[in-house]
Amino acid sequence: MFHRFFIAVAALAVALALVPAALAVKVHVRVEGKTRTIFGATSPLVDVQANALEALESASALGEFFYHVTQTSFGPYVDQIGRYAAAGQTGWVFKVNGASPPVGADKVQLKAGDTVLWYWAQFGVAGGPKTLSLSRSGRCYTAVAQDDNGKPAPAAGAVLHVGSTRTVTTRNGRACIGPHRGMLVRAELGGAVRSNALP
Numbered sequence: 001m002f003h004r005f006f007i008a009v010a011a012l013a014v015a016l017a018l019v020p021a022a023l024a025v026k027v028h029v030r031v032e033g034k035t036r037t038i039f040g041a042t043s044p045l046v047d048v049q050a051n052a053l054e055a056l057e058s059a060s061a062l063g064e065f066f067y068h069v070t071q072t073s074f075g076p077y078v079d080q081i082g083r084y085a086a087a088g089q090t091g092w093v094f095k096v097n098g099a100s101p102p103v104g105a106d107k108v109q110l111k112a113g114d115t116v117l118w119y120w121a122q123f124g125v126a127g128g129p130k131t132l133s134l135s136r137s138g139r140c141y142t143a144v145a146q147d148d149n150g151k152p153a154p155a156a157g158a159v160l161h162v163g164s165t166r167t168v169t170t171r172n173g174r175a176c177i178g179p180h181r182g183m184l185v186r187a188e189l190g191g192a193v194r195s196n197a198l199p
Contacts, residue, residue, distance in 0.1 A: 024049055025112045029059045032119040032193050034084050039063035041184065041197040043115060052094050053078070053105035055116040075104040084120060093128060094118045099150030100128075119193045132158065132195035134187045140176040143187035143195055158189040 028043040039059045040046075046062065048055045053069070053076060060067050068080040078094075079086045086092060094105055095117045101108045110116065121128040130145040132155055141160055144152035154173035161167055163183035168175045170187070177185070187195040 025110055025114075027055055027110050027113065028115040029055045030115075030117050030196060031056070031059055031063070031065070031081060032117065033082050034120040037194070037197075038065050038082050041186065043117075043196045048110055048116075050109055051106050052096055052101070052108040052110065052116050055110065056081075056094075056105070056118055059118075076106050078105065078118070081118065081120070089124070090120070090122045092118060093121050095131060095146075095148075095150070097150065098131070098133060098146040098152070100148040117193075121193070129192050131193040132187045132189060134185070134195040134198055136185075136198045138176075139178065140174065141170075141185055141187070141198070143170060143173045143189070145173075145189065145192055155187060155189050155192070158187045158192075161186050161188060 024047045026045045027048050029040050029046045030037070030043045031039040039062070046055065046058045048058050056067060056078065065082055067078060069076045070079045078092045081092050093100065096108055096110070097115055117131060119131065127148055130147055133144050133146060133152070135142050143155035143158040143160070145155040146152050155170065156172050158170045158173050159167050160170060160175055160177065162177055162180050162185050168177050184197040184199060186197040
C-alpha cells in the first residue's frame, strides 16, 4: 500500500512540475530601443508563459538586458528598458500582432505564433509613432506602417538597410534588391519605429 501511495505522490509531483511548461507558448518577440534594437531583430520565437509582460521577461533573460516595472493603480507599468526610463511624453509601449491592446501587458493572453513588439515611443497630439513591418517575396521587400489599431498603410519613403553599408529607397514602401547573401534587411522611416529584420 505504501508503495502505491509513493507512486501516486511521485506521479502527481511530476504532473504539477509539467503544468507551467504545458502553459508556455512560442511567440515572436522583439524589443526596439530609442536608437537601436535591444532584442530580436528577426523576431525570434521565444517560450512565454502566458502574457505580453512575460514575453518581455523571457526576452530580458535571453538578451541579458535590464527592464523595470512599477506597480500602479492600473496595474504593472514598464517604466524602463535598457538605459532609457519613461519621462514626460516618452516611454515604453507594446503591440501584439501589430496592434496596441486596450489593456495592460499582464492582461494580454498570447497564443502560439503571436508577435509581441515592445518599443520606445514619443507621444504627440496624434498619439504614438507608427511601427514598421517588413515582408519579403523573393528579392522584393515590402514595408508597411501600422497605426495603434494595427491598420497597415504603405510605408512611402521607407529606406531599406541591407547589411550595415547599403541602402535602397523604396517606392511606396516596396523595393527589389540584388543578391545579399548573409545580410539582413530592415526598413526605417523618419518618425516610425524601425522594422523587423529579414534575410
